[in-house]
Amino acid sequence: MQPHDALRGFARAALALVYPPSCAGCGGATMDPGALCPSCWSSLRLIEAPLCPRYGTPLALDPGIGPLYSPRAIADPPVFDRARAVALYDDTARRMVHRFKYEDRLDLASAMARMMMASGRELLAEADCVVPVPLYRWRLWRRRFNQAALLARPVARRAGLPFEPRLLARVRATRPQVGLSRAGRAENLQGAFRVPQERRAALQGRRVLLVDDVTTTGATANAAARALIRGGAIAVDLLTFALVADPLG
Numbered sequence: 001m002q003p004h005d006a007l008r009g010f011a012r013a014a015l016a017l018v019y020p021p022s023c024a025g026c027g028g029a030t031m032d033p034g035a036l037c038p039s040c041w042s043s044l045r046l047i048e049a050p051l052c053p054r055y056g057t058p059l060a061l062d063p064g065i066g067p068l069y070s071p072r073a074i075a076d077p078p079v080f081d082r083a084r085a086v087a088l089y090d091d092t093a094r095r096m097v098h099r100f101k102y103e104d105r106l107d108l109a110s111a112m113a114r115m116m117m118a119s120g121r122e123l124l125a126e127a128d129c130v131v132p133v134p135l136y137r138w139r140l141w142r143r144r145f146n147q148a149a150l151l152a153r154p155v156a157r158r159a160g161l162p163f164e165p166r167l168l169a170r171v172r173a174t175r176p177q178v179g180l181s182r183a184g185r186a187e188n189l190q191g192a193f194r195v196p197q198e199r200r201a202a203l204q205g206r207r208v209l210l211v212d213d214v215t216t217t218g219a220t221a222n223a224a225a226r227a228l229i230r231g232g233a234i235a236v237d238l239l240t241f242a243l244v245a246d247p248l249g
Contacts, residue, residue, distance in 0.1 A: 024099070024105075025037070025092040026039070026040050026092075026095065027099070035111065043092045044087050044092040044093060045088040045092075045093070046086065047086065047119065049062065052073050054073040054083065055246070056082065056243065078221070079221075080210065080222065082122075083215060083221065083240070084237075086241050088243055089244045090245070093241070096112065109151055113155045113158070117155055119239070123239055124239075127207055127237065128161070128208070129161055130156035131211070132151070132211050134148075134170040134193070136170045148211055151211055151212075151213060155211060161209070164202070167203050167228070168193055168195060169195070171194045172192045203231050204232040207236075208228050208233045209236075209239055211239050213242070214241065216244045218238075
């Protein structure tokens, strides 16, 4: 056994002492860390084809005549090229995100990242690097971790892609997005992101996979993607764990 394998095994054992294996959704006992119990797994509303090629939202039917875009993608196309998510943000997915983000269950990041990789397989195949949506420094200080970075790092490592958390910075504090309209969210995020001048050369011509925990209206991803493209990225795709169902489709 190599030294790094022994250390990894020791870390897993230590983590199991702190967080005994439990369901990532309800907290009930499970055999494997981060796994879902049968009840939570059956209630997780996984997003599967057919889906909108741009927003990644599920579609009611597949006409079999080529790409079918959602009404929202036609009326309000995003700045990013494509978005994919594991599940709709309700019930089990909401509980998983809440436990991860607000109850300090950072051990769930690995299991969530594995699921994200399966949903974002086509995006990962074309990406040049993985960039997490950054937090403003004071919010990062208060929360102590960036949930997007904790998901993006294992995604990048397992896909064999560079993890580039410094290619994008959040340079302006914003109000919480909860309760804001779609237009209000977009206005709130204007000028919030920037590619640091010293990182622009490293971004030129690269296709970026942007990672976050939840997509609500897409305003955050649009603002971040706009900054990345202005900074030199050739294109931006978005991968998240959960997606809030949009009434426009």
